[in-house]
Amino acid sequence: MARTTDEPSSAGGARSDRAARVAAMQKAERARAGRRRAALIAVPTVVVLAVAGVVTAVFVNRPEPPSLDAVTTADYEASVHVTEPVTYEETPPMGGPHYSVWLNCGIYDAPVPNENAVHSMEHGAVWITYRPDLPVEQVEELKDAVSGQTYTVLSPYEGLPSPIVLSAWNNQLPVESADDPRIDAFLSKFVQGAQTPEPGALCSNGVGTPTG
Incomplete structure (x- = not known):
């Protein structure tokens, strides 16, 4: 009688099973790799979106800068030097004829000559004047505002139209309080600034002895 065997078919079945298991493992590995790639992409995306959200929030919530629409202007010619006191149109002046020597920038506890201070403004200084009866705490706040500034003059001034007046060459702003953001x-x-007739000119080595 002839003998039969099923060994070849068993081997073929085993190979088929192994191939199926390998294919399943490869498919699972591809799936895991895909999830890893998705995670690697997702994390930077979340970070970028978060940063973008913060930047957007900063810009959206940033307060509008104070308006300087109330600034009044003039059109005085620069470099007009005189030797006699000047009667100015504004109180305090914001330009016009002036003495040939400028006022040293800084803080003054007493009134300063108009004609010297105007020359300082020609050099780019801002002159902050205040009524002599301005409360002490507000005067101190003004001093803080100009602290460290090398092109500012701060001084009391009689007869101001408002408690505080800020003047630059051909520009002027009255304010009511030292805490005004303007x-x-x-x-x-x-x-x-751009209004300065003589940019780069000194605001020292002139006249006057500031206290600060």
């Missing part, structure tokens, strides 16, 4: 805005724009 003070910093005015300083930022006009200290050695």
